[in-house]
Amino acid sequence: MGNKGEALRQRIIAAADELFYQQGYENTSFSDIADVVNISRGNFYYHFKSKDEILNAVIDARIAGIEAMLDEWDEKFADPLQRLYCYIDMLLRAQEEIRLHGCPIGSLCTELAKTSHAMLSDANKMFTVFRDWLMVQFKLLGVESNVKKMAMHFIARVQGIVTVTNAFEDKEFLQQEVKQLKKWLDDEVVFPKSSNQ
Amino acid sequence: MGNKGEALRQRIIAAADELFYQQGYENTSFSDIADVVNISRGNFYYHFKSKDEILNAVIDARIAGIEAMLDEWDEKFADPLQRLYCYIDMLLRAQEEIRLHGCPIGSLCTELAKTSHAMLSDANKMFTVFRDWLMVQFKLLGVESNVKKMAMHFIARVQGIVTVTNAFEDKEFLQQEVKQLKKWLDDEVVFPKSSNQ
DNA sequence: GTCTATATCGAGATAGAC
DNA sequence: GTCTATCTCGATATAGAC
Incomplete structure (x- = not known):
């Protein structure tokens, strides 16, 4: 070409x-x-x-973008905890876009679940890239059991924050939830009191 | 008429x-x-x-339906904690619909945020009805500070679970998250270790 | 009140000139 | 490769008969 x-x-x-x-x-x-x-x-x-073909190309581009971003974070931060903070802080960095348009991944999956179920399994791969990266970071932090569940839980927490921020167009909510999410990371993942889940 | x-x-x-x-x-x-x-x-x-008029009627009907449901719960359960369990168990009762279509409120708000911003402020009132009811239950449980934040946090947790369940079409995830959410309710709301948030 | 046209618009998609 | 038609379809919405 x-x-x-x-x-x-x-x-x-x-x-x-x-x-x-x-x-x-x-x-x-x-x-x-x-x-x-x-x-x-x-x-x-x-x-x-066709339009489907563009969507496929967009999803592929987004996945490549996410992978590049995560590689960058890995290089920038040696400490897995710092990487996870960087992940959470993504909410703050994108808070205005989130307020207006929600999450690019979550909102696309929500839409495709209602319209073209067929492409949903392609779209949710964007989540999977994040999930796999989160699992690596958790393992590096010494977490040994339920790593996958913990990663999915993390993603769900973020999605919940985004959905509500977007629905109420309320960035203050996002900001206070970010603090709580960091607290959860410190208390439940880094220094868990007991066996988790 | x-x-x-x-x-x-x-x-x-x-x-x-x-x-x-x-x-x-x-x-x-x-x-x-x-x-x-x-x-x-x-x-x-x-x-x-117009189509907008139907949407308005649907939103009104949903709000009336939610209010009726919450009244029913109030009558059925005298204990606020039982009411909150009933709220969480709603996820289990509707798990197949959630897997296929997500949350009727959350997904509508997500859609309206992208298309007709004007109606979003009507749609998010559905969340507000739940929020106000949750605040009452928390107060009855003796929670005195950050009641509104706690209610919003609760709603966000539920939304996150629903979004991910829907995106991955995975009811098992929903089921394990329901257990964790009940644990959160017990540990952080009913018997908080320290001042919350 | 409920129906059968019909108007109007914008969408995805195609054909063919350049 | 990029363009200007053009096709076809389905959407919201309207007009008017019954």
Whole structure:
């Protein structure tokens, strides 16, 4: 493939990614994306045969983005606890986007569960990447049992915070919950009083 | 209004309620609803002038339904702790619907946050009804500070469980999280070790 | 009240010129 | 590769007969 065509393809994916997050998948039309990228609707179909195909490309791009981000964190922080704090602080860094549009992963899964069940199993892989990374960090911290359950629990806690922050458009709620979540990390994961779960 | 017309109106609202939950709001057409109720699309507009109007009616009906359910629980259980267990067990009772369609409140708010922001403030009132009821139960249990924060935290925990259960279509996750949530209720609310939050 | 048209719009998708 | 038509479908909504 030529360099120019490949670059345009990436620009389409990036535009679709953002619009799907802000407006939802079904609610975003080809025209919306085409307007952002400044191409015609017709040209669209040279790069993607269907809307499903764009969604697939967006999911793949997001997964690659998450993996790159986690690699960066691993390099930046030697201490697994610092990495986990960095994960929680992601909520603070993205709090305005979360207030307005929720979680890019969670809200997409919620939408796909209602419309196209078939693609849900692709979308939830985004969660799986985070889950597997969390499991590694927990193990490094010395947690030996229920590591997977703990990682899923962690993800659910974050999703709950995001859903409520978004529903009430309330960043203060997010901020206070972040503090509690760090407390949970310190008390239940790093220094558990008894066997967990 | 005549009795027959009023009854049909209620049937339309009930059908819309269920379809909005299963398929999402935007993704549900007048035809879908009309098919269930067995009326023509045209007849629809005699009862509701627009789709927004149906959504408003559905939200009102859901709020009335939640209030009736909570009244029932209050009557059935004298002990606030039993009432809160009943609230948590709602997850188990509805686990198959949750696996398939998520939370009727949470998923609607998530959708409206992306499409029609204007109606989000109506939709999140459904959460508020639960929140206010939770606050009453916590106070009855002797909790004196951060009652509102605790109620919001509780709701977020439930939302997180539902979002992940739905995304992974995994009822086992829901079941194990229900146990943990009851443990949280016992340890942190009923017998808090120290001042909370 | 309930129905059968019908109007209007915007969506996804295709064909073919350049 | 990118464009301008154009097709087809299904959505909300309206008009008017019964």
